[in-house]
Amino acid sequence: MPLLKTKFLAKIGKKLRNKKIRAVRWVVLGISLILFVLFSFYNFYFLGKIFPGIYVAGANLGGKSPTEAIATIGQEVNIPQKIVLSSSDTTFEIFLNDVGLAYDFIDSARAAYGLTRTGNILYDLWTRLSLLASPKTLGVRFTLDEQKLNNNLSEIADQVATSPVYPSAKIVGKEVVIDKGKAGTQVDIPTLRISIGRALSYPTGELVQIPVKTIDPSISDEEAEGFRKRAEIFINKSLEAIFEYQDFLYKGNDLVSFLNARGGYDGEAINTLALTISSQVDRQPQNPVFVFEGGRVKEFTASKDGVEVQKEELIGLITDNLKLLEENDQASASIEIPVNKTAPKITTGDVNNLGIKELIGRGISRFKGSIPNRIHNIVLASSRFKGVLVPPGETLSFNQLLGDVSELTGFKQAYVIKEGKTVLGDGGGVCQVSTTLFRAALGAGLPIVERVAHAYRVGYYEQDSVPGFDATVYSPSPDLKIKNDTPGHILIQPTVDTKTATLIFEIYGTNDGRIATTSKPIISSQTPPPEDLYVDDPTIPVGQTKQIDYKAWGARVSFNYSVTRAGEVIYKKTFVSNYRPWQAVYLRGTAPAQ
Template identity: 30%
Template sequence: MINNLMLTELTENQTNYQKIWLLKLAIIFFVLAIFIVCGFLLFEKKYQYKIYPGIWLNNYDLSNKTVNEARQLIDQQINELNQKGITFTYQNNENIALSTIKSEDMLQYINFDINQAINQAIDFGRDNNFFINFKNKISAILFKKKIILTVNINQAEIEKILRENFLRFEQPAQDATLIINQNNSSDNIQFQIAQEKLGKIIDYKKGIDELTSELSKLKFQPIKLQTETQYPIIFAKDCLNAESQANSILTLAPILFKYDKLNWTINKNQLANWLLLETNPDKTSSEKIIISLDPEKTKDFLINKVATKIDQTPLNAKFQIQNNKVIEFQTNHDGIKLNVETTYNNLKDYINNKNEKVDLAVEKQLSDISADNINDFGIKEIIGTGESNFTGSPTNRRHNIKTGTNAVNGLLIKPNEEFSLVKALGKIDKTTGYLPELVIKKNKTVPEYGGGLCQVGTTMFRTALASGLPITARTSHSYRVSYYEPAGTDATIYDPWPDLKFINDTEHYILIQTRIENDKLFFDFWGTKDGRITTKTQPTIYNIIKPKPTKIIETLDLPVGKKKCTEKAHNGADSYFDYKVVYPNNEIKNKRFSSHYVPWQAVCLLGIEKIKLK
């Protein structure tokens, strides 16, 4: 009995002991949970408007930085690049410093998508899923999270500049070629085959790919260009019958082209100089190499000798508003155009198949806009107006603004058409009425036609916004310019890129009407209002950076001692404004237009005396 009581008492003591420990553990876990929750809340409060720890952009730590602080860090690196440029080297010879920006209205070769990188950094760890967020934050702290900076590069333009500077170091491969025996008279032309040669060329694509990769990491070290062996395509050993084929083709000369009352003749000497070796497109043939026509020489003849006599450019009707009525002030007419590619192929068929004649491929070019259905265009009222101020513009700039304005005045934009301002302006040179202004390119002063057309681009951009049209392509200037204030509402254009593009998503035509009043440029879009409502905020300007001291460039183009400043100093800054369109069906579209302006030092030309060598 006593033993049973003692056993029961012992069991109760053990049970009480276990309860006490369980209670202690519960309290400990509760306290820990409170600490964790409080720590988590404090952590989230601290980083509410900051980037979480462990977020890096290559070697740059973005942790604990606000959006503006992160932007300033990135901008600082990019501004350094803008001032120094990028150096490409070959065989330890520095040959070119490629700046990412040019003077006003010039092409931007490199564009950093800073907003995308910063958004990626600030959004990391802020998804809708709590557990994924928690895992990502811990992972970033322990292992780092690398953010990628997207870089958009105009590869074609950069490669063009590199080729201009490094072409002298290349030795392209040479195919076996068909050459004319120079000792022969024009009546007795004979051919021979020149041997092929291996070549060595620079791998520009690899260099530009390396540039893209380095810039995305904000690394601005010199890019070393590498060479690669280039092999010929045509070998002399495969050209055993080429000479006899060429002689056979010469029997077709003279070749006569006719169109209407015009005619052109290709004599035997011309034809002989157009002949070349070409790989046989017929892979089943035993002859690997055949005789064909040099596309460059043949098309040059067709373009400069034939097309110039035949081509007639189609002309669209242009309209203007008088007494609230649409009237035509330029009548449309269709055009004709020589299809050079088809004619070239016809000529190839002629010499290969010995056809009876060779046809010129002349095609009719229809005008897009005529006055036949003017009443159906739906042009009733102004749907949007934009303006800009060009006070202080020099004479040539004013002339170019007027010329560009006249080029787009009266144009019609069809429903659902994507309007391209660069395309609408057309050719920009002396022949179309533009005047040159001195600009700096690679430390040289050269005339550039069309300086000031960004006034047209900026005004067109503002008009499209006021009309509530979707903007599909727009690039801000490299630096702030007084003509385009307020900052962030400008649009730069340059043929062929950057361009200003927007879509006419109304159901009617839009007529562009332009006017210049004193120092102000106005564009009016006429069409039919559909009830859409547009609003936009005033630009927010921040992150202002002072420029470097004035840069002096010596030149022989000015009198000795005379100074002419071609670039004014501009503060660097960032800007954005928000754009909102509410459609009649209550659909809402919001878009933020962001702009980055680098600090731009003043640049002045100083006339110097030419040094005379004794």
């Protein structure tokens, strides 16, 4: 009996539980149905409208159509005419018209409308529900001229920032002076641009704070001492980079500038150097120009290979040679600038049958400090040699090619050496031309039949050369004579650059394999100049002087010139220059003062 009762009660309990579960299910289903109907009605009601909880720059757009939203943004959003940036106690204004700012209300309304209509149904439904509890504010869309804005920000940054001082070393005399550097500040322009974007999207009229960060490149006392010791190594050292006839020489402070104060080398400075060298060496392939008329070459341009500096390799060579100079006792290092070459379509030899194929010799001199008349004479005298052809086996006479030197032939008065004095005479500066041609002939390995040195050492000819490499001329004698013993014609081409006060002579012909060398000149019997001489001059007022001659040390200078081909000496000569000591002469005024 008790067992039957228990089973009956269990059966009754189970039925009651099932009944409750069914009831709960119906309630849940009913509530879900009601919510579904309500949410469907909610979505249907806002069909074509912006859902509640969406704002643009503070303007409530919920329940509005895109067209209504555009009007609401225009009415409720306060559009600024300028933004004001602040740093400490200073403010800066940027007028929005100046940066081409244009607000786009249509795109702003479209963004608000599309926020809950991305095409992802579940995401969109969830967003519409979440907006009821957590409204979202969008910024006003706009466009502007980024370049103009950046220009404004750069100008403001220059006024706000304080430039840091980077550590540096400088050789002064025989000592190295170290600047340990100093901290500075820099405007964080990317962050500032973000802040400005936010201020324009959500215009409130508040100041935009200019973010500034500190930059401190300074070094410690210990680092400064290490930097000093490294810099001292380079006091009397040099690094040379060479390509063809271009020579880039760096020494002393140039080399110190490539050191990193904290160790190693300054990669940015070395990269800049490589770019600078490249800009002066790189060139496109050049086809030749050869116009022959009346026994001379009227127009000439030699063919040249295109050249491109291998910058990465050059950077490596510079770094390696700086390390070599720093770690060894050698005073200098030399680099052949690495390049890639591209041949021209036509070579010089293709456009003539005279044997003018390539550059075989080059001479250079400088005339900085020359008076205008002397420069005029240098230009005029050089022009007389432009396009001159010397047949094989013949000898060039400088005086014969130059012709008469006088006022009648266009020359002006400048200082010349005549009868043991420096005086004004027609053609002063012509010897600059003969000296440069002499140097070109030495470089070409041509026999020098006649050459005479100046009476005394002339400063112009030692601006970029050791003494002993000058040649004086004065018709009819002394003369400069050069023989063409090559298998073809040789062509003379001078170039004068008055801006850099540089004269260049180039000799073109056929390279027959000869190699010319000049020894280091031997300077002996040096004699100091006599005491200055003062000569009374009644044409100059009392108390005034005028220098008409300049002092120079006397010396005997000699060097050996040798030309070889296939290991055999085909020409050699020793050049001797006996320079007299030269006295400075001043005219001393004796005329009564006016």
